[in-house]
Amino acid sequence: MRVMVTGGAGYVGSVSVERLVAAGHDVLVLDDLSTGHGGSVPAGVRLVRASFGDPDDVARAMAEHGTEAVLHCAAKSLVGESVTNPAKYYRANVVGGVMLLEAMRRRGVRRLVFSSTAAVYGTPEMTPITEDAPLRPINPYGETKRAFEAALAWYGAAYGLRSVCLRYFNVAGASEMHGEVHAPETHLIPNVLLAAAGGPALNLFGDDYPTPDGTCIRDYIHVEDLADAHLLALEATALDDARTDSQLICNLGNGGGFSVREVLEAAERVVGREIPHSIGPRRVGDPPVLVASAGRAGTVLGWQPTRPGIEEMIGSAWAWRGRHPAGYGE
Ligand code: UFG
Numbered sequence: 001m002r003v004m005v006t007g008g009a010g011y012v013g014s015v016s017v018e019r020l021v022a023a024g025h026d027v028l029v030l031d032d033l034s035t036g037h038g039g040s041v042p043a044g045v046r047l048v049r050a051s052f053g054d055p056d057d058v059a060r061a062m063a064e065h066g067t068e069a070v071l072h073c074a075a076k077s078l079v080g081e082s083v084t085n086p087a088k089y090y091r092a093n094v095v096g097g098v099m100l101l102e103a104m105r106r107r108g109v110r111r112l113v114f115s116s117t118a119a120v121y122g123t124p125e126m127t128p129i130t131e132d133a134p135l136r137p138i139n140p141y142g143e144t145k146r147a148f149e150a151a152l153a154w155y156g157a158a159y160g161l162r163s164v165c166l167r168y169f170n171v172a173g174a175s176e177m178h179g180e181v182h183a184p185e186t187h188l189i190p191n192v193l194l195a196a197a198g199g200p201a202l203n204l205f206g207d208d209y210p211t212p213d214g215t216c217i218r219d220y221i222h223v224e225d226l227a228d229a230h231l232l233a234l235e236a237t238a239l240d241d242a243r244t245d246s247q248l249i250c251n252l253g254n255g256g257g258f259s260v261r262e263v264l265e266a267a268e269r270v271v272g273r274e275i276p277h278s279i280g281p282r283r284v285g286d287p288p289v290l291v292a293s294a295g296r297a298g299t300v301l302g303w304q305p306t307r308p309g310i311e312e313m314i315g316s317a318w319a320w321r322g323r324h325p326a327g328y329g330e
Helices: 009-023 056-066 079-084 086-106 140-159 190-198 221-237 261-272 295-301 312-323
Strands: 002-006 026-029 047-048 069-072 109-115 161-170 170-172 204-205 220-222 248-252 277-280
Touching: 002 009, 009 026, 009 069, 009 190, 009 221, 026 056, 047 056, 056 086, 069 086, 069 221, 079 086, 079 140, 086 140, 109 140, 109 221, 140 161, 140 170, 140 248, 161 221, 170 221, 170 312, 190 204, 190 261, 190 312, 220 221, 220 312, 221 248, 221 295, 261 312
Parallel strands: 002 026, 002 069, 026 047, 069 109, 109 161, 161 248, 170 220, 204 277
Antiparallel strands: none
């Protein structure tokens, strides 16, 4: 299959590109490198430096590549920033997303897998969260992802677009070749490892939540398991596959969670020493518990996470850091 991966130079995108190439697919990366890293695109994979929101550039790249399906990983994805600068999120995630769909329509490309998020649920009433839980995002990031999911459904009904929305919970770990490098870094595991490597001490955002140890619980999934899910989801968009006759939505998680303290302790076991940390106030907008019900991805896509252990996830991220102390060297 000829697959265009938007955001293919980012963290999740790069591991997915690696997986698609290993499965024998012809991959084109479309990335404007605003947050991605040119150095993460493997030799032999073409990188088009362009925005997914520019339909002329996208349609041209699709024509040259002969794109048959799109894996849409590119997005603006910082929750806090989305609250202070919602315009940036609506422009990129909604307006840009629709421009991508328009380029696809122009080229007759009708298969798309979308990187969605648990943030579409907001603060859940029930846990684990199933896909039919109410969608009540509490920040523009989640709201813009929800809006684009809805656009995909309407494009499916009217124009025959076949889409799978994968609602990621917390993604962690690294492959041999690719790991997580963000600036600024806001996520827990990279910040824990930064503290372990002599960077600033970890700030635990609150220990007075209604959870067993007082810190927030999240459902962490290995980035390579996520890449496997992308491949299965792309296969499900085949034009004769009944699973995507209407839009398919799947949560991706392990169905269990780890608290912030448990993550810190697991990281201490991985690195073999104590990691400097302090307890700070709560971060605004953090629900106490976010755990996925991921049964549908199993029954419908045939996906099973194979690396659910938190130490394995942290260990792979730590090993990648060791091999790439300067990230992608940019
Ligand atoms: N945390 C800390 N210290 C840090 C960083 C994080 O204590 O330095 C805590 C957070 O407060 C939270 C947990 O660690 O309780 C996990 O935080 P992350 O920032 O790693 O991840 P989130 O759960 O906030 O975010 C994830 C995805 C988002 C998505 C969100 C859904 O990364 O894209 O889940 O709510 F929007």
